[in-house]
Amino acid sequence: MANALPEPSHPAPAADTGTPGISSARLQAFSDAVIAIAATLLVLEIKLPEHEGVWAGLRHELPALASYAVSFLVIGIVWIHHHNLFHRVRQVDRALLLLNLGLLLTVSFLPVPTATLGSRLDGADATAAAVFYSLAVGLTSVWFLLFWHHLCRRPHLLVPGALAEARLARRHAVTGPVVYFAAAALALVTPVGSLGLNAALIGYLIVNRRSPTARTRPGAAAGAAPDRS
Template identity: 65%
Template sequence: MADDGPDEAGEPEGPDGAAGQPVTPDRLRAFSDGVFAIAATLLILEVKAPAADERVWHALRHEWPALAAYAVTFLVIGIAWIHHHNLFHQVRTVDRGMLLLNLGMLATISFLPLPTATLGGHLRGGDASAAAVFYSVSMAAASAWFTLFWHHLCRRPQLMLPAAREGASRARRNSLLGPVGYAAAALIAPLTPEGSLALSAALVVYFVVGRRAPATRTRVLAE
C-alpha cells in the first residue's frame, strides 16, 4: 500500500513545512476542464476559411483533410473529457501519483492540436504516411493515460469510493482499447494514411455509439 502521508494524499507542504489544502477531485476536475476546453478550441485554428476571392464550396472541399482531422480529434478530446469526469466521480481522494498522472494526460491532450494540424496539412502530400503515424502515436499516448489511471487505482483502492472498487479491474481492461486501437492505426499508416485516419474515426464512433454511451456512466457514486 502507498504511504498515507501528506505527499501521497496530495497535500503539498507550505513554506513553513505544514501541509496545505489537499487537492480534491473537484479541484482537479475544474483545472482539467480548462485544459480540455482550450485544446478543443485550438483545433479549429488550423482550418483555413475560404478567402474572399475563392468559391466557398470549392475552398472547403480543398480543406477536407484538415476538417476530417479536426472532427476526429475534437470527438477524441470530448470523449476523453467525459471519461475523465466519469473516472474522477469514482475517486474519493487524490494522491500525488494521481496528480502527476493527470498532468501527464493533460500534457498529451494539449499537444493534440499539433499532430492534428500536421495530418490536416500533409494528408494529401508526399509525407502523408509520416503525418499519419505522428497523429496516431499521439492519439495512443493521450489515451494510454486512462489505463495508467485505472492501474494506479487498482493498486490503491483506498483512493476510490467503496462502490467503485469492484469495477476498477474491468475498467482497466476496457481502457486498453484506445491505445491498442490507435497503435494499430499507426501500424497501417505507412500503407494507407487515409485508412489510418478512418480507423481512428471508427474507434471514435465505437466509443460514442458502439457501447453504452460514456455520458450514461458519469455519475456520483454514493460512499
C-alpha cells in the same frame, strides 16, 4: 512514493496517501479548463484559401476538416472518460496528480499533430503525418490505462464499492492504445485508412457509452461496461 505531510489540525491515517489541499473537484475543474482550450485550438488551423470560392475552399480543406472532427471527438471522449473516472475517486494522491498532468500534456499537444495531418494528408508526407497523429492520439488513451492501474493498486483512493468497476475498466482500457497504435501501423499502408480507423474507434466508444446518469453516479452500476477510451 513518499506520502504528503498531513495537516497539523487533521492528522491523516497511516494508510492515507492523499495530497492535502488538492480535491478531486479542484483537479477536475483545472482539467476541464485545459481540455476545453485544447478543443478550441483545434479549429484555428482551418482557414479557407482567400483566392478560392467558399465551396472550392471547403473542398481544399477537407483533410483539415476531417482531422479536426476526429480530434475534437477524441478530446470529447477524453473529457467524458476523465469525468467518469474522477467520479470514482474520493481522494487524490501525488501519483494521480502526476498522471493527470501527463494526460493534460498529451491532450494540449493534440492541435499540433491535427494540424500536421490536416495539411499533409493529401501530400507526399501523408504517411509520416498519419503515423505521428495516431501515435499522439494513442498516448491520450495510455494515460487512462495508467490511471485505472494506479487506482486498482490504491483502492483506498476510490469511493466505496468502486474497486470491481475499476478492475473492469482497467481491462477495457487496453482497447484504446491497441486500436490507435494499430492505426499508426495502418498509416504505413494507407494514411486515409488510418484516420478512418481512428474515427471508427471513436464511433464505437460513443455508441457503447452508458447513459450520463449511470456515468456520473459514484459506484453506480458496478460491474457494468465502463468507458473504454
